[in-house]
Amino acid sequence: MADLELPTANSAPECAEDGVWLACIECGAVHAPYEGPVYTCPDCDSLLEVRYDSYPTFDDFSGRGVWRYAAALPFDEGVSLPEGDTPLHRVPRLEADVGVRNLRIKHEGMNPTGSFKDRGMTVGVRVAQELGVDRLACASTGNTSAALAAYGGRADLETLVLLPAGKVAAGKVAQAALHGARILEVDGNFDACLDRVQDLADRGEAYLLNSLNPFRLEGQKTIGFEILEGFYADEGRFPDRVVLPVGNAGNTAALYKCFRELVRGGDLAPGDVPKLTGVQAEGAAPMVEAIEEDLDDTRRWEEVETRATAIRIGNPVNAPKALPGIRETGGTAVAVSDEAITRAQRDLAEEGVGVEPASAASVAGLRELRDRGVVDDGEDVVCLTTGHLLKDPEAAAEAGSEPEPVPNDTDAILAHLAGKSVGGGLLGRLRRLL
Numbered sequence: 326m327a328d329l330e331l332p333t334a335n336s337a338p339e340c341a342e343d344g345v346w347l348a349c350i351e352c353g354a355v356h357a358p359y360e361g362p363v364y365t366c367p368d369c370d371s372l373l374e375v376r377y378d379s380y381p382t383f384d385d386f387s388g389r390g391v392w393r394y395a396a397a398l399p400f401d402e403g404v405s406l407p408e409g410d411t412p413l414h415r416v417p418r419l420e421a422d423v424g425v426r427n428l429r430i431k432h433e434g435m436n437p438t439g440s441f442k443d444r445g446m447t448v449g450v451r452v453a454q455e456l457g458v459d460r461l462a463c464a465s466t467g468n469t470s471a472a473l474a475a476y477g478g479r480a481d482l483e484t485l486v487l488l489p490a491g492k493v494a495a496g497k498v499a500q501a502a503l504h505g506a507r508i509l510e511v512d513g514n515f516d517a518c519l520d521r522v523q524d525l526a527d528r529g530e531a532y533l534l535n536s537l538n539p540f541r542l543e544g545q546k547t548i549g550f551e552i553l554e555g556f557y558a559d560e561g562r563f564p565d566r567v568v569l570p571v572g573n574a575g576n577t578a579a580l581y582k583c584f585r586e587l588v589r590g591g592d593l594a595p596g597d598v599p600k601l602t603g604v605q606a607e608g609a610a611p612m613v614e615a616i617e618e619d620l621d622d623t624r625r626w627e628e629v630e631t632r633a634t635a636i637r638i639g640n641p642v643n644a645p646k647a648l649p650g651i652r653e654t655g656g657t658a659v660a661v662s663d664e665a666i667t668r669a670q671r672d673l674a675e676e677g678v679g680v681e682p683a684s685a686a687s688v689a690g691l692r693e694l695r696d697r698g699v700v701d702d703g704e705d706v707v708c709l710t711t712g713h714l715l716k717d718p719e720a721a722a723e724a725g726s727e728p729e730p731v732p733n734d735t736d737a738i739l740a741h742l743a744g745k746s747v748g749g750g751l752l753g754r755l756r757r758l759l
């Protein structure tokens with residue numbers, strides 16, 4: 326096991342406030358947390374990380390949801406809808422089919438706006454209040470905008486969201502619109518939207534709440550605490566592996582930070598840290614490329630395409646934090662086809678777990694890694710499903726069964742059902758193979 330320690334000493338520098346400060350992951354420079362908005366290192370422009378003067382243990386946690394983990398967060402409470410406390414589903418048929426000792430699904434689609442982004446926003450918007458900013462902004466493939474619109478609305482702050490025109494699933498745009506964000510449709514992809522919103526933030530026009538903002542990741546860290554606590558409560562041990570879809574790699578970075586903090590707090594042995602395993606769509610896989618070619622950072626993919634719109638990202642901003650997380654936990658990264666993603670979306674839905682395409686990538690990736698023999702049949706695996714089925718109703722309808730027109734007549738309906746009882750099942754199975 327490689328170095329899982331946090332890189333700087335655990336004592337607060339001068340600039341800390343209430344035992345919280347920001348540190349550069351590259352040059353180690355430290356910065357005051359709430360003096361003004363700061364997203365990247367003022368000295369070298371690398372990513373910043375939130376640091377604390379103490380590390381959490383499981384005994385420090387009480388209450389429910391994200392704020393249960395206040396001991397590992399910069400504040401004790403925040404603008405809450407409330408978020409977190411998502412289910413850790415058992416999926417016995419899928420578990421047997423994939424062939425692992427345990428397969429659990431951490432369904433983040435069950436958050437208030439239907440994705441894990443809510444966990445980051447409850448903390449991020451709390452920090453925005455501390456800074457006293459009056460306008461929030463993000464670039465988004467959809468879910469970040471839905472979450473920011475809801476939390477910004479709740480906090481009574483003006484909210485701007487920049488979306489790639491024509492590339493965002495219907496449910497997500499509808500949420501952002503109804504929660505009262507101003508939606509700016511940019512003629513470009515997600516990475517272009519992020520470039521624009523970073524410019525706006527640099528010019529002081531808005532407070533940036535993409536996962537480049539280190540406070541977002543503090544909220545998302547709580548997914549890791551919940552997985553470890555939930556799995557341990559059921560099985561008396563921690564899972565061997567966490568498999569998750571990767572877009573900007575914020576979650577990968579956040580889970581890694583969660584694990585490192587628990588190792589430093591003494592409650593997680595370095596040998597018990599789950600292997601972080603990232604999954605991308607074949608058409609948008611710069612992280613997989615970086616892992617396979619052992620790069621320090623990703624190469625920007627100018628053209629990206631996949632049905633899994635939430636992870637259609639060519640320039641993952643958190644790669645410098647996430648790549649070490651994958652490597653140092655002994656994990657890996659894998660790319661899957663859109664067909665494999667759709668199959669996994671169906672597999673999950675058949676066990677009652679409704680997820681959007683990007684979310685299903687985790688299960689598709691696990692299947693691929695089982696086929697390759699990378700994942701062992703004795704492993705305890707948790708797959709993260711990041712967003713709810715209804716986020717992308719078009720994709721769900723396409724992946725699901727066709728409606729069957731019937732006459733308005735009970736006998737005719739019974740005849741229809743009798744006629745289709747064998748053929749329908751067969752046809753359904755055939756259609757799935759195609």
Ligand SMILES: *Cc1c(COP(=O)(O)O)cnc(C)c1O
Pocket residue numbers: 440441442468469536570571572573574575576577635636681683684711712
């Ligand atoms: C944002 C998002 C992702 C990507 O998460 P990162 O932290 O950017 O890697 C994956 N799935 C869904 C549904 C999302 O909304």
Ligand SMILES: [Zn+2]
Pocket residue numbers: 349350351352353354366367368369370371
């Ligand atoms: Zn720096």
